[in-house]
Amino acid sequence: MIAFGWVNTYQAMIIPFTASATNVFLFQQHFKTIPKDYEDAALIDGATPIQYLLKIVLPLSRPIIGGAAIINFTYAWNMYLWPMIVAMRDDMKTVQVAINMIINAESSNNWGVIMAATMVALFPTLLLFFLLQDLFVKSLVGTGLKG
Template identity: 55%
Template sequence: IFGVLAGYAFANLKFKGSSLMFAFLFITIFMPVDSLLIIPLYSLMMNLHWVNTYWALTIPFLASATTTFLMRQYFLTIPKELEDAAKIDGASPLRYLISIIVPLSKTMIGSVMVINFVYAWNFYLWPLVVINSNNMQTAQVGLQMLMSSGETRNWGIITAGTLIVLVPVLILFFGVQNLFVKGITTTGLKE
């Protein structure tokens, strides 16, 4: 949601400093999360008293510079004539976004949804830092603990854990797969 709104703002709304803000956003895509963002993000979670909570695992992943960039680039490909027609019909920028842009962008939204989910789901370092309780630890951290245990490894348990971690990603992918197929088959066709 935040990526769609920010991408729309950068693509369609002209405001003071938008080019500079977008350049800054673009630069942040290349910043290594592990070395530059973990410490300030952890400090923020401490100040909000969110350490060892589900909020700390979810809230930092709601906004993504990559999603904003991809949505902006996609929105720039939509003809400006659609926006002009919507304005003539009396649509506000928000109505134009909800009624016209979002339905046209279902394929792209599905794509960034999968990208963001897989990124957040497979993130290892952040849950390791922000969660102290073994009861709340993510499955990825648990799998790594099984792999690095000093005892002999039980490959059956490790394989079962890997499959359990893989299932939500597969469910999401197969759930939005029809969007990908529809986007591929309708690309370049006039409606």
């Protein structure tokens, strides 16, 4: 991160986790379930490969995209060690690091403040899950396509 000049930047906390082996596996398994007949039918109808991707593959992939988004966001949001390493300024600290700082402070018996901070940290994850809940459940169940 020092070589990129990304210390104390949001890029250092976001970009390294945009690529994920879990996503590659999830998408590969999903794309294997899309029948080859869909591509053949699209080509016969005159669709270009980009049109096939945008009009057939992506709509069929909405559940897996939603599931991957929830998994990746939760993973990145709940990180503790990486933000401590790359964000040393106080205004760049994440809420998880701040909660630990509150717990380790001399007045660590103030559990009301600690629980309130924990709820603040939990809220974005819950909000994203409730917004994408249907897609997440469909990504776990599958789309029902037979390949």
